[in-house]
Structures are given as structure tokens and as C-alpha cells.
Amino acid sequence: MTEATRRERLRAETEREIRQAARALLVDSGRDAVTLRAIARKLGITAPALYRYYDSHDALLRQLCDDICADMAEALYADLAAETSGQVNCKVRAVCHAFRRWALAHPQEFALVFASPRDPLGADQFGSVFLQLAGPLIASNQDAKHVDEEVPAALHEDLVRFQQVLMGAVSEHGVTVGDDVLNLGKIYHVIQSWVRLYGHVALEVFGRFPFAVSNPEPMFDSMLDQMLEEIGFHEDDPTAR
Amino acid sequence: MTEATRRERLRAETEREIRQAARALLVDSGRDAVTLRAIARKLGITAPALYRYYDSHDALLRQLCDDICADMAEALYADLAAETSGQVNCKVRAVCHAFRRWALAHPQEFALVFASPRDPLGADQFGSVFLQLAGPLIASNQDAKHVDEEVPAALHEDLVRFQQVLMGAVSEHGVTVGDDVLNLGKIYHVIQSWVRLYGHVALEVFGRFPFAVSNPEPMFDSMLDQMLEEIGFHEDDPTAR
DNA sequence: CGGTTTCAGTGAACGGTGTTTACGCAAGTC
DNA sequence: GACTTGCGTAAACACCGTTCACTGAAACCG
Structure with a gap:
């Protein structure tokens, strides 16, 4: 079915969740609330893990x-x-x-x-x-x-x-x-x-x-x-x- | 001459310097550079001292x-x-x-x-x-x-x-x-x-x-x-x- | 199958932020 | 001179972005 490997699927899924969490934070509490740590908290991971997906907080906001x-x-x-x-x-x-x-x-x-x-x-x-x-x-x-x-x-x-x-x-x-x-x-x-x-x-x-x-x-x-x-x-x- | 007491004059002077420092930081380095600590650094004082003049960072920005x-x-x-x-x-x-x-x-x-x-x-x-x-x-x-x-x-x-x-x-x-x-x-x-x-x-x-x-x-x-x-x-x- | 590489995620740390608290100390007041 | 007022400090707290050495599981390969 999915020709993508298991790792790739998980990665794509996590990235989706990151964007979703960031968007929710923005909508609920405004721009300043979109912090790496807050996003990580929503996903149940730690902030540095987000650097596997985005180069910086700024890059994430651009996305x-x-x-x-x-x-x-x-x-x-x-x-x-x-x-x-x-x-x-x-x-x-x-x-x-x-x-x-x-x-x-x-x-x-x-x-x-x-x-x-x-x-x-x-x-x-x-x-x-x-x-x-x-x-x-x-x-x-x-x-x-x-x-x-x-x-x-x-x-x-x-x-x-x-x-x-x-x-x-x-x-x-x-x-x-x-x-x-x-x-x-x-x-x-x-x-x-x-x-x-x-x-x-x-x-x-x-x-x-x-x-x-x-x-x-x-x-x-x-x-x-x-x-x-x-x-x-x-x-x-x-x-x- | 100045009917204001010495303390009042000093206070007014400091407040002027705060505004001036904040403005300079804004012009030179943008909004995010206008931090309480950076302002205090410019005046040679510490950040909490600014709370004698403004209730919060936000109030200072409003001013x-x-x-x-x-x-x-x-x-x-x-x-x-x-x-x-x-x-x-x-x-x-x-x-x-x-x-x-x-x-x-x-x-x-x-x-x-x-x-x-x-x-x-x-x-x-x-x-x-x-x-x-x-x-x-x-x-x-x-x-x-x-x-x-x-x-x-x-x-x-x-x-x-x-x-x-x-x-x-x-x-x-x-x-x-x-x-x-x-x-x-x-x-x-x-x-x-x-x-x-x-x-x-x-x-x-x-x-x-x-x-x-x-x-x-x-x-x-x-x-x-x-x-x-x-x-x-x-x-x-x-x-x- | 076993060894090796890849890589998402962790924990600790660094330097930065706003803010609170207790305290010292000089200036003003009586 | 004693007392009050108020500016400034140091230390601490809870956050923040970011880096780094690390673990452990998944993927790959011979």
C-alpha cells in the first residue's frame, strides 16, 4: 500500500502534528504563544526534538x-x-x-x-x-x-x-x-x-x-x-x- | 529656579533617558530589541529598576x-x-x-x-x-x-x-x-x-x-x-x- | 541472521527574557 | 536626629531559543 517506509510515515505524521499544534497555539493565544516548547508540550516531546524538523523557530513560523x-x-x-x-x-x-x-x-x-x-x-x-x-x-x-x-x-x-x-x-x-x-x-x-x-x-x-x-x-x-x-x-x- | 525637588528632577531625567534608550533600540535593531534589560544596560542600571517607572514591559512599549x-x-x-x-x-x-x-x-x-x-x-x-x-x-x-x-x-x-x-x-x-x-x-x-x-x-x-x-x-x-x-x-x- | 548506519528524541546546559521579592541606602520630612 | 519615602540592587523563578553529547530503535547491508 504505502510505498513509504515506516520511518517516513511517522516523520510525516509528526510534522503534520507540529503544524497543527503551532496553528492551534496561534489561533488560541496569538503569535507570541507559538513557542517551540509549547508546541513540543502539545506533542508530548521535548523542544530540541523540533530541530529535527525545522532549522529554527523562525523557519517554523515561516512555514x-x-x-x-x-x-x-x-x-x-x-x-x-x-x-x-x-x-x-x-x-x-x-x-x-x-x-x-x-x-x-x-x-x-x-x-x-x-x-x-x-x-x-x-x-x-x-x-x-x-x-x-x-x-x-x-x-x-x-x-x-x-x-x-x-x-x-x-x-x-x-x-x-x-x-x-x-x-x-x-x-x-x-x-x-x-x-x-x-x-x-x-x-x-x-x-x-x-x-x-x-x-x-x-x-x-x-x-x-x-x-x-x-x-x-x-x-x-x-x-x-x-x-x-x-x-x-x-x-x-x-x-x- | 526649578521649583521641583531634586528627587523629582532626577526622576524626570531618568524617565527621559529610558524613553530615549528604548527609542534608540527600536530604531537601530527593531521591536524585539527593546527589552527591559537592554534599556537598563544602556542606562547603567539593572532591569528591575525600570519597574519604578513602568508597570511592565508592555506599558513601556505603549508609552x-x-x-x-x-x-x-x-x-x-x-x-x-x-x-x-x-x-x-x-x-x-x-x-x-x-x-x-x-x-x-x-x-x-x-x-x-x-x-x-x-x-x-x-x-x-x-x-x-x-x-x-x-x-x-x-x-x-x-x-x-x-x-x-x-x-x-x-x-x-x-x-x-x-x-x-x-x-x-x-x-x-x-x-x-x-x-x-x-x-x-x-x-x-x-x-x-x-x-x-x-x-x-x-x-x-x-x-x-x-x-x-x-x-x-x-x-x-x-x-x-x-x-x-x-x-x-x-x-x-x-x-x- | 548479525553488524552497522541512520536518525528521532532526550537531558543537561548556556545565555537570554519578564517579573517578583527582600533588602540597602540616600533624599526628603517632621 | 529620627522617620518615612523611594530609587536601585542582588537573587531568584519561570519561561524562552538553541546547542551538544547521548540513547535506542528502525533501517540497511553483507
Whole structure:
């Protein structure tokens, strides 16, 4: 059956338990509670044993971040799949809502990934997950009216590079679009939208709006309306495809 | 001269040195380097002595946050004062730029205040500092065209509460305006702008844009243009006052 | 099968942390 | 001068990440 040796199976099982224990500690008691000794205690082993699995406490936390991002990606895909209407703007809206919902439901995880100083100058993990999902959707909106002239000239070079990334993500999903559809203007607006989405969700998760907002959801919704409008989706416009 | 007793002077001096040492450690080596023992070492005393000044390590960090915010407020006021043109939109722009500049120049401080889980449901400190400064400016823009009907009805109650806060800040600056000038629509757009400002600066300071941006400044500038437009400032429009 | 290698896990130790406690000792008070 | 106040210390406690020499069982090999 299992072609893996007994040792390998046990090792894989232990590693699974380590991640699980670390995650539980994070969720229950926050980032600072995720200590090697606490994890070891949960497994009934001693702390140094964990060094057989991870080089350091830091490496373990990094792994935890990756796990969290993978989980979020899964949740986002699931929520997108549940949106069965053919309308693209509904799908985009669904993904945005899914991102907010996930962040609110997993504040400790969000804070950890958000506040972890990853590989310097590396890409944001949330951004990668989210945009590689939303990118293809937005690209498939054929009738957006943005032209490249709208965006600051100084950004052209960076945007072209990001355009390549997004087109790669799109083609991985089967579809291929020309750079006339996913043009610089559209990409620019996508990033502007990401800034707003990120800002709102971070402020809301951390409870940091400049005044007490009793129910931030309508604020989020109306922001979404405006964002989608800017990207090129229009309320009454079916844009089915 | 000093009507304070010798003991009080020494105590005040030591407290100043503690804050200074803590700040230096934060700036030089990051949040985790701000330990009681490291601070004590800098002062040539022992760690428990610090408990004569702060109840706990946490309380000291909180004090540090407050100091940082006060410093930022000072920097923002200074930059605003340096903007001598009478045009209000220039002043708003100056404060926004000052916020970004400060955050980029003080990444460790920004990260600490940003990531510190303050009093739950309390107001954001950056938001308070910034908006109490920008609020009066924006309020003084008489000819904004927003009407209350634009904002989601569910937000009315919260916005009215925030309106009171802002009007208080305005009147503290000498001016008084009616709630017809600082109406709900305008306040709503101010908050939307804060979300974008916050999102952009956080992403930039943490190096977390979804792709490598070689020079984020033009992106910030063009975002600012769009924000000011939405709030009710127009490019060609002097709006002097 | 027996010998050997591999490796998960242990226990002790080192240097670091926040925090508490009992104590000395100088400054202020009456 | 006696008494109180309060800053600072040393020692201790319970944690933490990390290293190192070690055990013992699993895996491998001739």
C-alpha cells in the first residue's frame, strides 16, 4: 500500500502534528504563544526534538505563514466556485468579499502573515494569492475603457513587468488574452483597488478605523461598488461571458 | 529656579533617558530589541529598576507608541506650516506627503505603532493624528458638492458621531463651521481617502506591493490626485480662502 | 541472521527574557 | 536626629531559543 517506509510515515505524521499544534497555539493565544516548547508540550516531546524538523523557530513560523496562505487561497477558490452566476463582476465581488470574510474570521493568522517581515523586497503573500485569482477575472472583462495614457509614465516599466505575471496567471487558468485586453490602464486600476481592499481589511481586522464603526460591511460594499466601477464594470451592465 | 525637588528632577531625567534608550533600540535593531534589560544596560542600571517607572514591559512599549505618535504629529504640523500657499488642496496634499515621508523615514516606529494591538475597539492612533489635522483643512473647502444621499444609510449614525469629533477638532483650531459644510458625504469621502492612504503607505513601508515597484512615488501622487478630486478639490480650482 | 548506519528524541546546559521579592541606602520630612 | 519615602540592587523563578553529547530503535547491508 504505502510505498513509504515506516520511518517516513511517522516523520510525516509528526510534522503534520507540529503544524497543527503551532496553528492551534496561534489561533488560541496569538503569535507570541507559538513557542517551540509549547508546541513540543502539545506533542508530548521535548523542544530540541523540533530541530529535527525545522532549522529554527523562525523557519517554523515561516512555514506556518505558508500554510496559512495556502489555506486562504483554498478558501478563496471555494468561495469563487460557489458564485455560479456567469457575471464576471459578481465573481470579482465574491472574491473580494471572501478575502474580507477570511481575514475577519482569522485575525491572528492575518496579523501573523501581515506583520511578518518576509524576504526583503519580496512580493506580498496576500497580494499574490488574491491578485492571481482576481487578475484572470478582471482580464476577462473585454469592454473596459482604460487606455495606457491614464497611468503615470514613471510606472510603465513596473506595470509591464506585472502585466507579464498576470498574463502568466491567466494562461495557467486556460484562457489566453492579448495585452490589449489586459492593458496597463486596467492593471493600474487593479493595483489601486488592491490598495483600497488591503487598507480597509487591515483597518477593520485590527479595529483601527479612526472612529468606532458599528458595522463596517456597508462601507466595504460601497467601496467595492466604486472600485468595480473604476475597473470598468458597470452596475446595469451584465458583462456575462 | 526649578521649583521641583531634586528627587523629582532626577526622576524626570531618568524617565527621559529610558524613553530615549528604548527609542534608540527600536530604531537601530527593531521591536524585539527593546527589552527591559537592554534599556537598563544602556542606562547603567539593572532591569528591575525600570519597574519604578513602568508597570511592565508592555506599558513601556505603549508609552513608546505614544511618544512616536506625538513625534509624528509634530512632524506633520511642521510640514504643514512649511506649506505657505493659501490653497487648501495644497495643504491637504502637503499633509498626505508628510505622512508618507514620515512613515518611510521611520519604518520601525511605523511598524510598532501599526502592529501593536492597542486597547480593543479603540481608535487608530495614526488615524487620529492625521485626520484631526486633515479634517479642519478639508472642512474649510466650502464648495464641495457632496450630499448626504451618496453614503450608505447604515453608516449615517457612525458618520454623525465622527462628524462631532471632527467638528470638535475644527473648532479647537479656532474656526467653526456648520454641519452643512462638513457634511456626511464629505466625511465619508475623507474616510475612504484615509483607507487608501493607509493602504498605500503600509504596503510601501512593508515592501509588500504585489510586484516590485521601483519608484512608488508617482503611484502615490496619482492616487492623491484622484483622492483630492473625489473629496471635492479640482486641479484648476484655486479654492483659496 | 548479525553488524552497522541512520536518525528521532532526550537531558543537561548556556545565555537570554519578564517579573517578583527582600533588602540597602540616600533624599526628603517632621 | 529620627522617620518615612523611594530609587536601585542582588537573587531568584519561570519561561524562552538553541546547542551538544547521548540513547535506542528502525533501517540497511553483507
